[in-house]
Amino acid sequence: MFEIAPSLLSADFTRLGEEISAVRDGGATVLHVDVMDGRFVPNITIGLPVVRSIRKITDLVIDTHLMIEEPGRYAVEFAKAGANMVSVHVEADPHIHRTIESVRAAGARAGVAINPATPLSVLDEILNYADFVLVMSVNPGFGGQSFIGPVLNKVSRLDQMIKDRGLSTKIEIDGGIDLSNISEIVAGGAQIVVAGSAVFGGGDPANAVRSLLEKGTEWV
Ligand code: DX5
Ligand code: ZN
Numbered sequence: 001m002f003e004i005a006p007s008l009l010s011a012d013f014t015r016l017g018e019e020i021s022a023v024r025d026g027g028a029t030v031l032h033v034d035v036m037d038g039r040f041v042p043n044i045t046i047g048l049p050v051v052r053s054i055r056k057i058t059d060l061v062i063d064t065h066l067m068i069e070e071p072g073r074y075a076v077e078f079a080k081a082g083a084n085m086v087s088v089h090v091e092a093d094p095h096i097h098r099t100i101e102s103v104r105a106a107g108a109r110a111g112v113a114i115n116p117a118t119p120l121s122v123l124d125e126i127l128n129y130a131d132f133v134l135v136m137s138v139n140p141g142f143g144g145q146s147f148i149g150p151v152l153n154k155v156s157r158l159d160q161m162i163k164d165r166g167l168s169t170k171i172e173i174d175g176g177i178d179l180s181n182i183s184e185i186v187a188g189g190a191q192i193v194v195a196g197s198a199v200f201g202g203g204d205p206a207n208a209v210r211s212l213l214e215k216g217t218e219w220v
Contacts, residue, residue, distance in 0.1 A: 055082025
């Protein structure tokens, strides 16, 4: 079982409500919202007001991916704005245990996000506290980049690490995922698959989600 989380970054912002309805019709269960501050990553995107607006019009799970400096200052605000999942980059937060606990106390699922060049060993002391790990398969900042191949092996190793500890931590993967690679990504252990350009780039987001869901189960 896996879920598709369309990344709204590639949606048409002038028609956000329609885009959300379309991906829901296609079978998406999670909406991935990329929050960028122009400091942790070179791009600036959207923030709390947009999350509050989306919350009013959908019952889908809202998954906020915080690509920001000092995430501890804002993580709880995103949970209060209506996010059901909040992920924080381990590279941006020296107090990630505190941040994760605060997100969980606010009633949202807390995730640790890791960049492609960040080793799994950084998760050693925090894995047991996280509801999910967001494994980046591109360098964060932009949609439409190519999947970094060796991340597949990282997902499998993380899957094993989670099983070895008897945890139920979910693995989310983000960046460069499309019909060409989703089967092996799901077979490798990813349970939440983010897709931006593969969902919104072709003009029929509902059908794109359907195809990804179908293709993703091919090897499992
Ligand atoms: C990248 C973002 C991703 C991005 C995915 O920094 O975190 O969520 O929108 O887009 P695609 O699927 O086009 O790589
Ligand atoms: Zn993302």
